[in-house]
Amino acid sequence: MPNEERAPPPAAAMRSALEAYVTRINEGDLAGIMALFEPEAIIEDPVGSPPKTGGAIRSWFIDTIAYGTRITPVAPIRGSHANAAALVFDVTFKPPGEAPILIRSLDVCTFSAQGLILTLKAYWGPEDMQPLPR
Template identity: 55%
Template sequence: MSTDIAVLSQATMKRACEAYIERTNAGDAAGLVALFATNAVIEDPVGSPPKRGTEIASWFADSVAFGARIFPVGPVRGSHSNEAAFAFDVEFTPPNGVRLRIRSIDACRFDEEGKITSLRAFWGPDDICPAH
């Protein structure tokens, strides 16, 4: 268990993850950015170059432009620390015009204010397919 900061409630972390889903589906890039701490890092997918600062806002703007929609495949899961994870399918249409689906599990770490400091998305080449 982390000793750096007080452990957040499960409800706080789960609400933040649910807000991430809702704001993605609403096309709310600014609302998505507001869920993240100023020093946040996004690694989506794990193994790709981390996104920080203005790269995060640009990445969410692209997600909105590509019509990203998240479909949860189970409830948000908490932890005994300041982390939560959720499994979902995301569909979007990149510039090539072919709508895709990615099956992902996102793991989020939170600061003491309930802001996301780290988002790591676990998906690989075998988790991408055409959307139907």
């Protein structure tokens, strides 16, 4: 029988963490976003790009906030029988000097027993991006 530390978090805890992720991104709350991740977390956004860890994650979220990023879920958060949950959403942002961009994404996250994000893998490709009017 697995020990308590290795047991997956309840599905409600994973859903709550992803709901908080959406809220904190939309509010531009860097400290709140970072508090959702384990210190050894890994982000691969999009899948196939170099993974981000440590300070690179913080820098990435600093840019996320600076670009006015907004996340809109387009389906309910999905849990699992293990330590993973998925969020399907549209994300809009505006890089400096560029037109705003829309990306349709699916993020799959794994969680520690404490309900913090261990990994975030974003599934989207060039066909999921579109420029928006300025």
